[in-house]
Amino acid sequence: GNSVTQMEGPVTLSEEAFLTINCTYTATGYPSLFWYVQYPGEGLQLLLKATKADDKGSNKGFEATYRKETTSFHLEKGSVQVSDSAVYFCALSRRNNNDMRFGAGTRLTVKP
Amino acid sequence: NAGVTQTPKFQVLKTGQSMTLQCAQDMNHNSMYWYRQDPGMGLRLIYYSASEGTTDKGEVPNGYNVSRLNKREFSLRLESAAPSQTSVYFCASSSKPGQGIGGTEAFFGQGTRLTVV
Numbered sequence: 295g296n297s298v299t300q301m302e303g304p305v306t307l308s309e310e311a312f313l314t315i316n317c318t319y320t321a322t323g324y325p326s327l328f329w330y331v332q333y334p335g336e337g338l339q340l341l342l343k344a345t346k347a348d349d350k351g352s353n354k355g356f357e358a359t360y361r362k363e364t365t366s367f368h369l370e371k372g373s374v375q376v377s378d379s380a381v382y383f384c385a386l387s388r389r390n391n392n393d394m395r396f397g398a399g400t401r402l403t404v405k406p
Numbered sequence: 407n408a409g410v411t412q413t414p415k416f417q418v419l420k421t422g423q424s425m426t427l428q429c430a431q432d433m434n435h436n437s438m439y440w441y442r443q444d445p446g447m448g449l450r451l452i453y454y455s456a457s458e459g460t461t462d463k464g465e466v467p468n469g470y471n472v473s474r475l476n477k478r479e480f481s482l483r484l485e486s487a488a489p490s491q492t493s494v495y496f497c498a499s500s501s502k503p504g505q506g507i508g509g510t511e512a513f514f515g516q517g518t519r520l521t522v523v
Contacts, residue, residue, distance in 0.1 A: 300448075326510070328511060335516075336516060336517075337410075337496055337514035337515050337516045337517055338449075338496070338498075338512075338514045339514070340511045340512075340513075343511055383448060383449065387500075387510065387512075393451065393454060393462075393464065394439065394451070394454075394498075394500070394512055395451065396441075396448050396449040396450075397448055398446060398447055398448035399448045399449075
């Protein structure tokens with residue numbers, strides 16, 4: 295079945311540090327891949343997405359590249375800020391199938 | 407533009423009680439979902455409705471029922487609440503992918519924190 299595996303957290307970084315959160319997936323066909331972010335007390339918000347192999351999604355300084363050969367969609371940011379502290383979820387959704395699956399989430403804390 | 411609205415935001419139930427969580431979206435989306443979020447387990451799909459008039463089970467449907475009342479509304483019912491159903495419940499909606507387009511993003515409500523004692 296379809297599934298997403300994320301690196302376990304929590305992750306604690308200092309401001310301006312480099313961030314990587316690993317995500318790998320298992321799916322038949324050609325899924326679309328997403329990163330969602332959840333700030334404290336809120337619902338999930340879409341951070342970025344990629345719909346086909348080698349696509350790079352980017353938003354707010356975050357990037358992730360759809361790697362079909364390694365079935366991965368790792369999230370990166372060159373310089374994190376305190377305001378980036380949140381829980382990050384990797385997710386997939388297959389073409390013509392709205393059964394969306396999420397990873398377990400990775401909590402990021404950025405300290406000043 | 408309200409997006410996805412869930413009610414209530416908080417609820418405490420006694421074991422065996424029943425309740426319905428309400429969800430409505432104003433984006434004319436075809437698909438709607440119910441997830442539960444538990445610590446260390448991320449979001450797990452309970453039920454989804456790919457279009458008005460259809461519902462399907464997700465990963466963890468036991469103990470729940472759903473109703474797609476119309477295109478806007480998708481409710482989740484707990485017939486006999488159990489402590490294992492203590493969780494944060496999120497409703498979401500998404501547009502139906504068109505031909506040549508992959509899966510689509512989801513828009514989430516702010517969640518319902520349910521405690522069963």
